[in-house]
Amino acid sequence: MFRAIVLEQKPDKSTAASLRELDESALPAVEFGGVDVDVVASSLNYKDGLAISGKSPVVRKWPMVPGIDFAGVVRASSHAEWEPGDRVILNGWGVGEGHWGGLAQKARVNGDWLVRLPEPLDPFDAMAIGTAGYTAMLCLMALEKRGVAPGAGEILVTGASGGVGSYAVALLARAGYRVVASTGKAAEADYLRELGAAEVLPRETFAAPGKPLQKERWAGVIDSVGSHTLANACASTRYGGTVAACGLAQGMDLPLTVAPFILRSVALIGVDSVMATRARRVQAWERLARAVDASLVGAVARRIGLAEAIEVAPTILGGSVRGRIVVDVNR
Ligand code: NDP
Numbered sequence: 001m002f003r004a005i006v007l008e009q010k011p012d013k014s015t016a017a018s019l020r021e022l023d024e025s026a027l028p029a030v031e032f033g034g035v036d037v038d039v040v041a042s043s044l045n046y047k048d049g050l051a052i053s054g055k056s057p058v059v060r061k062w063p064m065v066p067g068i069d070f071a072g073v074v075r076a077s078s079h080a081e082w083e084p085g086d087r088v089i090l091n092g093w094g095v096g097e098g099h100w101g102g103l104a105q106k107a108r109v110n111g112d113w114l115v116r117l118p119e120p121l122d123p124f125d126a127m128a129i130g131t132a133g134y135t136a137m138l139c140l141m142a143l144e145k146r147g148v149a150p151g152a153g154e155i156l157v158t159g160a161s162g163g164v165g166s167y168a169v170a171l172l173a174r175a176g177y178r179v180v181a182s183t184g185k186a187a188e189a190d191y192l193r194e195l196g197a198a199e200v201l202p203r204e205t206f207a208a209p210g211k212p213l214q215k216e217r218w219a220g221v222i223d224s225v226g227s228h229t230l231a232n233a234c235a236s237t238r239y240g241g242t243v244a245a246c247g248l249a250q251g252m253d254l255p256l257t258v259a260p261f262i263l264r265s266v267a268l269i270g271v272d273s274v275m276a277t278r279a280r281r282v283q284a285w286e287r288l289a290r291a292v293d294a295s296l297v298g299a300v301a302r303r304i305g306l307a308e309a310i311e312v313a314p315t316i317l318g319g320s321v322r323g324r325i326v327v328d329v330n331r
Contacts, residue, residue, distance in 0.1 A: 036075045043128075153220075169181050207229055216237070
């Protein structure tokens, strides 16, 4: 038997979440290359907030165990790459949406979806980073690929006190960039400076409709907010600059003109973590293992037990949660 959070769809299409004891035979079948994992830690991401609250149609199969990421230890494997005792991480691949996810003591997944947990991270560190930190690293890699180097100028991070934002600030600062953080939480300015932000701006600077072209300031942007914020960020990016867009905390719309692209050669790069190639995942996690230390994990993450996740997950959607929430599935 194992404990899991289970989501069910009620007749009125709302979502009911409960903590259950399940038999291992309930774990979903994996056609080939299946790996059984004893989950050690999972985490709460924005998407988990949507799934558990039922606020957005994130869940595609019912019943569903939510949790888009987890870290743990392989218990049984029919996949050539994995054997019992291996320490693994999973991010995305539709886990927690179309396939049972990490908010459980056990998971059964396709071995192709797993990445080896790099030293010196432990499963709790890995989930303190989680999908948010891994996505922030993919965004940083997207900026680098376009030649945005530390000396190139200031980098704007929006939604800075959130999970993606916190890691974007810290990873950029540790790589030598000058980071300007935009946040709706004035009280978190010191937190953001501690992570490495050189300057903190209020969220309102970017949140309302703005001009198609604004004063050029950013050499690069990491945006997890979308909507007017992303539009204003593009409009104030310097000639030849790069904007990495990965989120929609303000909204899914993008009310902007082509002016930044055709007059300033600005590049808007989409970053998806869910279906990213294995090679990029491995590269991102190896870099995270080198860049993230205990002090960063301690500053960004707090730990809760599995049962608490049901109540805490929806609070992420209000934008009031700082940093990351790690779920100890055995607590
Ligand atoms: P969090 O909730 O931790 O962070 C989101 C942050 O956005 C908030 O903390 C807040 O930061 C800011 N925010 C919230 N509401 C608003 C608003 N109305 N207007 C402007 N800013 C707002 O979520 P995550 O960091 O986990 O995820 C952030 C986004 O990135 C989500 O949309 C998520 O779905 C997406 N994402 C995408 C991935 C991908 O693969 N593309 C992977 C992971 C996440 P502050 O108060 O500091 O402004």
